[in-house]
Amino acid sequence: MRKVIASIENLGMTFPSENGGLQALSDINLTLYDREFVCIIGPSGSGKSTLLRILADVLVPTEGKVTFADGQNPNRAIVFQSSNLLPWMNVIQNIALPLKIRGADEKEALSQAGNWIRRVGLNGFEYEWPQNLSGGMKQRVAIARALVQQPELLLLDEPFGSLDALTRDQMGLELLKTWETFHPTVLMVTHSITEAVLLADRVAVFSKRPGQIIHELEIPFQRPRSPELRDEIKFLQVVKKLRGMIVTESI
Amino acid sequence: MQRYGNKGNTLRHLIPPLSICVGLCIWEILVRIFDYPPFILPAPSQIFSRLIESIASGVLLYHTGITLIEVLTGSIIGTILALLTGYLLAHHPIAENVLFPYIVASQSIPMAAIAPLLIIWFGSGIMPKILICALVVFFPIQINVIIGLRDIQRNFLDLMKSMHANRKAQLKYLEIPAALPVVFGGLRISATLSVIGAVVGELTGADAGLGYLINTARGQYDTAMVFVAVFMLMIISILLYVLILAIEKRTLRWQTVQ
């Protein structure tokens, strides 16, 4: 038996609105296992971000619950679609922030942030303002800020959604490498089917609002995966299958 | 980062002081041509010699010092209270409902109208002037604190929540830096207002300060002295404004990055 990190049971979320409430999520059931990489794909407005925000303790669900392994709250970190870097802090301060919030002393926080700056390839940009960085670099900082927290559960909300196709591909491969080294459990929202098939162990397909999981697909490829996998027939077949699941539901 | 005033622009910096010099010359010439009596319109040269005289005798510095103390003490007290209550109001809408009528009331009474009351209650010393200064700086800063805190992006609030930031961390890493640019806007307005407040208080009833100096000089038809006092008030206002601008520039360096 694989170790369960989090189980999401009958989760629902209704936001208050003028006409009685807006149901964003309905009856979501999903189990996340240790060291698993799960992707969520679904139409926009289907509550994907809402689910991630619930898992990140930003929102409280109106129905159902999330239970974590051993009843303990695992370390969780989230990367938002907009990199969400604080403009009054330079790169290294942004990355060190979660550690400082946890009470780490300044020196320790900065040295750990420095390590992550190297790992995500931001050497030389430590003291740059986020406003001066390209979209890809900003997202690298945001990912470093999440990973510095050594999360057991890493939540990625369309982390590459605002990047151009080339940068996006490269960032995806970098993420794959990082994940294969540090192996947190990942729940990632993406719009790219190829990205999902390349990265994930399992893909959950969301319906239109209110979001429900209508399909779950195991991705059978061995790890470590190389970028060349994308050109193989078996990869394309899985992509095609996944595309079928999405297209039939979102028209 | 772009900077203004590089090489080619140095000449432009000379225009404002030059313009002042020309204005003063015209003033001097007009007074001499039309031969106004000094108690109606003294010439710049007469004002200047009065300035030197009053500095030498120590009178001017004494009264300037008093006004400065009133302005600074009042501004600091008013600013601290505005920051604290602004934070409270932004976080507790109920508190806003309770305090709002008082705040509006205190702000809709013209300063000149409450000055006599404060002087009846607290005498003609510096105390009531400090109160007036505190009162006039209070509102613009408080409003800006509330606006600054309310306008913090949802995204950033979510980020802090996801990192489980407590109140103190939230204040230190998010609220203060996010609200600061707006708060500085309030501080800049307040700098000028507090000088006006102090003078209104002194004109109403005082035994020291630049407002008092204006009152007594006027009584003696010493119009040049009135100009000197007005000039000093201008200097105080400008210095205060520039001081705040300098602090703002240092604190908000991240904002100037493009």
Ligand SMILES: Nc1ncnc2c1ncn2[C@@H]1O[C@H](COP(=O)(O)OP(=O)(O)O)[C@@H](O)[C@H]1O
């Ligand atoms: N804080 C909120 N208050 C009210 N409605 C919200 C809130 N957050 C999201 N929604 C609504 O919930 C629905 C799902 O949003 P979201 O989770 O962002 O979808 P997705 O990420 O799948 O595009 C949308 O209709 C959105 O307008």
Ligand SMILES: [Mg+2]
């Ligand atoms: Mg979303």
